[in-house]
Amino acid sequence: MSQDAPFVLVKDYILFSLVGVVGAIFANATGAGGGVVFVPLFNQFAFNPINIVATSFAIQCFGMTAGAISWRDQYLQNKQDPVLAPIWQTLPTLLLLTVPSSIVGIWLNQYAGWVNVVMHADHLLHWIFGSFSIFLAIALFVTLPKLKQEEQPFSLTRLDYIALPIIALFGGVITAWLSIGVGEMVAVYLILRSASVTMAIAVAVIVTAFSVWSGIGYFVLLNEIALDKGVQGFSTIIYPVAIFAGLGAIIGGTLAKHIVLLFSATQVKIFFGFWVLFMGVASLPLW
Template identity: 50%
Template sequence: MSLKLSATQIRCFLLLLWIGIFLSQAEPLILALNYGGFTFLGVLGAVFANSTGAGGGVVFMPFFNQLEFSVATSVATSFAIQCCGMTAGALTWWAYYGKLKSTNPTEIQDWQVLPKLIGITVPLSILGVWLVQILPQTFAYFSDPQSLHTGFGIFSICLAVAIFATVLLLKNKPLKSKLEMFDYFALVIIAFVGGGITAWLSIGVGELLAVYLIIRGFNVTLAIAAAVILSAFTVWGGIIFHLVETKAVYWPVVLFAGMGAIVGGVLAKQLVLYFSARNLKLFFAGWVFLLGISTLPL
């Protein structure tokens, strides 16, 4: 109960903070007329991001391209919006985990691994983001925008196909609830590499973690919750560079899209819990497939 109250208090604080920032603007009504439409974009992006763990950048980036944002502005602004939406989603999923511990001793067995997943992946993901941001020349061979988008798109499509296959071939396989030695090794690679990809695309690490856990046979809702929480920590780690170094965040868009993202981050859990495990896998695989298509430079 206290965990749920804590999450609610933080959401209320964020809402009050947003109202204060909005009212402090020189011409808040004109600002709302010009950028209020981004609120819906924030809701849409956060709903998909927090119901799949794959990140909302795939929704935001095409709109930013239409606005002719630079690459740095697009990535920085996407990071800032996700700091709002993924944080709201992470708090919501963590509160759900706390509720399971106190009310559902059967299902919580599948979720006991959540703290360990977060403890392993978060530091390495943030390290991956920081290394790419601070030392981009070290990864110059891998950081060509077109080749990276192409590689990530193809990889996402392959992962989606793999999830579809698990739905068809592993219908009655019991859920895993413990990490094996192979999982520890894989999680280290996924978190570090995914963090680096996220630094370039503003998406990546959450998708990779969720797909891996689903394919390995863990609870699909757990996989999404872990991916959302990891993504939230990752974007907070990554936004520091853009605040201090690039200063490329486009704040008028963040003000309204961020508010919408907070709403979407809270609502997403209900969407996930509405689906059965099988249908949730299909929904997730479909989203990852579309994400892969969208990142291909067609």
């Protein structure tokens, strides 16, 4: 309302709220970041790579946080259930193994300057995003047989204590480039290890929420540096898009848990797998 023409602003950007709802539902119902929806869409709007990734990070700060709070509530509820409590008891440990490593991976990529390689190269973001999305879809299909197994308590092994931080570290590096990565990689690993599917999704969502918050400061800092240097017209986050889509993402992130519990894990993963595969192929700069 403080803008010169607030109603024009609403008219121009209100549809991004719907995008935020859809993206957050996908993200929080499957463990994948909302960038799976936002990156291809923003590419169609001809945003440059740094705008795509920065704005996707900003939107996910809304949506993945709402989803993480919702899944946290589910965890606290399940702790009171004698049947579900043993299945979900490893969630805090899994977060301790993955969240710090993911944050280190994001910061390593951003502040070592690796992120600039992708942001300033023609089509490289879309090649990496498309290839990773296709890989992710294949990994989701590979996990389908595991989804039919009865959920049971998940016991961490010595291998898990080593593998999870490494996977989260590389996932963080990829997330800094694509705004997706760490949640998907952690969820697929846990499902392959026969962990509860819903708990794996909860871990992925919460890890992603911490990850995008750790990475958003880099893009805000770039904006501040540009302002200090008097660079005109430079922006990483497209704030009107982030705000309207972010408000929608809060709604989607809150609804997602209920959607997961409404449908079977197999149905959710099959639908999402085909969607990710389609978006990955469509994102490749071949067309």
